[in-house]
Every structure is written in C-alpha cells, then in structure tokens.
Amino acid sequence: FEPIKSSSRLIIFGSGHIGSALAKLAAQFGFEILVVDPRNKPESIEANYLQEEYTLAVEKIDFKKTDFIAVMTPSHQSDFNTIYTLINKDYQYLGLLGSKKKVKNASEFLMEKGISKEQIKKIHMPIGLNFNAQEPNEIALSIMAQIIDIKNS
DSSP states (O other), X not given: OOOOOOOOEEEEEOOSHHHHHHXXXXXXXXXXXXXXXXXXXXXXXXXXEEOXXXXXXXXXXXXXXXXXXXXXXXXXXXXXXXXXXXXXXXXSEEEEXXXXXXXXXXXXXXXXXXXXXXXXXXXXXXXXXXXXXXXXXXXXHHHHHHHHHHHTO
C-alpha cells in the first residue's frame, strides 16, 4: 500500500482583501489553511481562523517544515515583527507582501535585529511571482503560483 500524502498547510498572517483572496484560492488547491489576525473573522474567509495578535500567535502554532507562510498584516511594523518571530521556525516557504521600499525596510529591520543576510535571502520578498498583479485576486494568484512552484520542486 501507499502512504497517504497529507495536504500542505498555508498559514496566512492577515485577513485583509489579499489574505482572504489567497485563502479562498489555496483551498481550491487542497491546502489546509490557517488565517491569523487579531480582528474579527471576515465572513469571506472559510478557513481555520486564529484570532490572536500576530507575534503571540506564532508561539501558539506548531510549525512544520512543510508549512507555507504568507505575511500580509495591515501595518509594516507588524509585518516586520511577525517575520522576525517566524524566521527561526520550521517552514518550507516564508513570504512577505510589499513594495520594493517595504522589502528594503524589512531587510534593514531584520539586520538590526541580528538576522544574517543569508537568512533574510530565504524570505520571499516581495511575495509572489512578478507579473504585474494589481487586484487582490491577481496578487493572490501570483502568490499561489510561487507557492505551488516551490511545493512541486
């Protein structure tokens, strides 16, 4: 007999428009989904939801080397703090949503916190494939394409 391959888990930090779109799209690809956000669960999210402050939630989640993590909280500082608390956890993929300027600022923040350039380079910043995505569903598609590419490599 063949072992049953468990589905991959996508953990999304942030339940905004892009996080909601990503959760919906990832479900179509069979991912187990956990959305983390201190705000009330949006009606549009049909996934496991942990209503907790982002960095506190990191300590409550049992991360696995097969996890995919997308960070897209409502503020740059909470993104940076969340990435910092995640950097030494187990995961297959860690990505941060943001502009080139935000990525530069995140890298500087992490270096100031003592994170090596090698560790920072392992973070997918900005998250997703670069194909000029602009709308939340398009951005979610670019992220999902990158995740699937890494998952199947």
